[in-house]
Amino acid sequence: MDTITMSGKEAPRPGMLEASCDERITNGEAAVALHLTVRQVQRLKGRYREGGAAGLVHRGRGQPSPQRLADPVRAQIATLMATVYAGFTDAHLTEKLREDHGLAVSRPTVRRIRRRLGRPATRDHRARPHRQRRLREAAAGSLVQIDGSPLVRDDRHWTLAEELQGPRHPTHLGRILQERGVGFIAAHSPQAQGRVERLWQPLQDRLVSELRLRGISTRADANAFLPAFLADFNRRFTVPPRTPTAVWRRPPRTLAQILSCRYSCAWPGITPSPSGRAGCSCRAPRSASPTSPPAPQSAADQGMTFSLTHTYDILTDHRHRSRVCAGSEARSRPAGRAAGGPDRVLG
Structure with missing residues (x-):
């Protein structure tokens, strides 16, 4: 006994066509029952008379596709x-x-x-949970990604001293961003969740495969190949901005002073002012401006040298200034001068 394989659409056709051939139902009734036209019912009746139920099976079943790869x-x-x-x-x-x-x-x-071939996938593909996608920034310069830089530290991690103090003082980068009015998206926030991870997945996977394909096993050869790899990676995955005009700002004239590290340290004396008056010993902020170091030769040399320079916003804490300077004036004020006179004004 031969086995005939039919689809769910073809299975009810032999019984309806046999009833139509025996004139128990009309072609129109068979067409309505099979959701076909009368003309197609007549064609199927001819195939049924010639080959029986096997003649109703799709003739392309079991045959290779003409578009099949050789x-x-x-x-x-x-x-x-x-x-x-x-x-x-x-x-x-x-x-x-x-x-x-x-x-x-x-x-x-x-x-x-x-x-x-029985080869497993390189990465496990799991069903991603539903999430609402955020639109990309419209123009170049609206968002800069700084994750992974050893010279940048501005995250949500609090030290013990900061937690005990209460209000958190910004890092050098955070202070620079506040002065320039630049917003900051901290790590582990909803806006920053997964941005870097989604970039690292194709970047690291493709880089390792390309290095293995070219037989590159040294750091020097990998660094020489990296510019060509990045150019090809950006060509494939870069998305053009919706707004062609970039929104980069023009650098201010005081950029060297803004890009400086400021510390609070004790000075033995304040630099004399243009009027010739010198301040007393107190605590005041100083800034460390980055200089241009030579190109680092190794990972240990990837640091930044600083040179201490004066700032113009010294003695920001007026209460501390008055308290410290009062004792100094009592010892150094000449006879006949009243307390609170011009000698209390610091240059």
Whole structure:
């Protein structure tokens, strides 16, 4: 006994067509029951009389698709997948096959070939939870990503001294951003969640695969290859801004003073003012302006040197200034001068 495989749409057709052939129902009634036209019912009745129920099966079932990839091409892709491009993701391998080997195949085709070979995926693809996507910034210069820089420290981490003190003083970078009116998105906030991680996934995966493909195993060779890799990466994944006009600001004239590290330290004496008066010993802020160090030769040399310079906003705490200077004036004020006179004004 032969087995005939039919789809859910084809299964009710033999009974309805047999009833129509026996003239128990009309062609119109069979067409309404099968959701077909009368003309198509007549065509199916002819195929049923010639071949029975087997004649109603779709004739293309079990036949290879005319658009199917040729077997030699499939074998070539399987060989490259197991040897040269081992460890590549499906999307990365599809790009390499199209650009380097002239094989215009799709990513689903590469995925099906990989699954038939029994090779697992490079990364585990899980169903992503629903989230509302935020729009990208409209223009260049609206958002700058600084995560991963060893010279930048401005995050939500509080030291023990800051927690005991209560209000948190900003870091050097935070103070610079506040002075220039630049907003800051801290890590672990909803706005910053996953931004860097989504960038690292394709960046690190592709870089490792490209280095392995070219046989690069030294740091010098990797650094020499990095500019070409970044240019190709940006060409593939860069999204043009919605607004063509950039929103970068013009640097102010006091940029060197703004980009400085300020510390609170004790001075033995304040620099004399233009009027010739010198201040007393008290605590006042000083700034460390970054100089231009030579190019670092190793990871240990990637530091920044500073030179201490004076600032114009010294003695910001007036209560502390009055308290400290009162004792100094009592000892140094000449006879006949009243307390609170001009000698209390610091230059």
